[in-house]
Amino acid sequence: MYLKRKIDAYLIDWKNDMDKKPLVVKGARQTGKTESIQKFGLENYKNVVYINFVLEKKYKTILSDGYEVDSIIKNISLIDPSKDFIPHETLIVFDELQQMPDIATSLKSFCLDGRFDVICSGSLLGLHYEKIHSISVGYKTDYEMRSMDFEEFLWAKRYEGTADEMLLHMIECKSFSETEMSVYQALFLDYCILGGMPAVVASYIEKGTFSKTLDIQRQILLDYEEDVKNYANSLDKAKILSVYRNIPAQLAKENKKFQYSIIAKSARSREYTGCIDWLYDAGVIHICYCLNFPELPLKGNYDETKYKLYYADTGLLVASLDEEAQENLRANKNLGVYKGALYENFVAEAFVKQGLGLYYYKREDSTLEEDFFVRTADELIPVEVKSNSNCSKSLQALIKGDKYSDIHKGIKLSAGNIGNANGILTFPYFTSFLIKRYLHTLSISKQL
16 A cells, blocks of 8 residues: 655656656655655656665675766666666666665666666664765765655545645634534544554554554654664664663653663763664654753754754654553554654654754743743744643744843644734644745745
């Protein structure tokens, strides 16, 4: 069962670009890269040459005569004479590039040659990205693929066009009807439990139940841990795994700043140098940095030693919880002690999938703190994630405070309906995936 993805339209646009360069699609394991690329190739090319460097190790010798296109094609044909290379009608796919990062050196040749379209993809490319980028800079296009976002989940449930309707409600500050709130909240909670891994969502769509979805999620978590054991060569693998496994417990606490002392009483951050970076580069976590001060610009205005960590897919976070929480959540839709953690993780995930950075603020000498921040061209907007209908004093203080000149309004994401009062825009959780589009409409309205 193929599920419609946003990369589908991107790949069509890439193919139709007369000046296209070889494409590198990176992303975490099992986010649907290979399936989307293969479907695209079969539907849009007369001929597809697919090479998987994990399953077909014999192709690791194709660079033995150099990086020129003709040499590579010759060697591929020697290994498998049945593979055809029809100029201007062939897509070459190099999959599992992390097993053969040197193939990136050939992208310049393919780009200049122009006879064949080339897509490279693979998991854990972030770990090799610096090398891949340095040897192919200027001769490739990058695309990062993540698990399905809520809009793609709505497509899978046949709610086409629903995102546009939701956005219109946000722009017009028009409340959702009782029916809309009931349906969208139910869909959203299902998405939170399932996450966006295509295999998990496909099982749910096909069976109409959560049956077997937890098994798939847990296998993905095991695969991620196996990647640590196989690829974290120069780092302490046990420390990487302890960081990853400790994230749910730390998110469930009031103070969500990641603390190594919770992993082990004697743990120090210097002992875990590189562990966070490894998990981030592997695409399995997101990092939310603490701002030095809530003002523009955001980049460079944060403390690299203070951060919160989130799972890249909220469904995998749910799958990592203890058995009792699992049963209560799936059977009764009761989020329990993890309610705030799950909603906050979902918002972080939604923001990253929109291309928004993750920043929070915690003032050391007071109780002032805020979950996230987004921005327009000239305005900083604090975003509060609330598991209840209350509004924190921190959000009000940031909006009204004279010291925060870049802040004029705030956004509260909660279980409630749309509203606007005292400079605070209230949106339901399920609209989190539309925040960037909403901010864009604010920027346009200022220009008119």
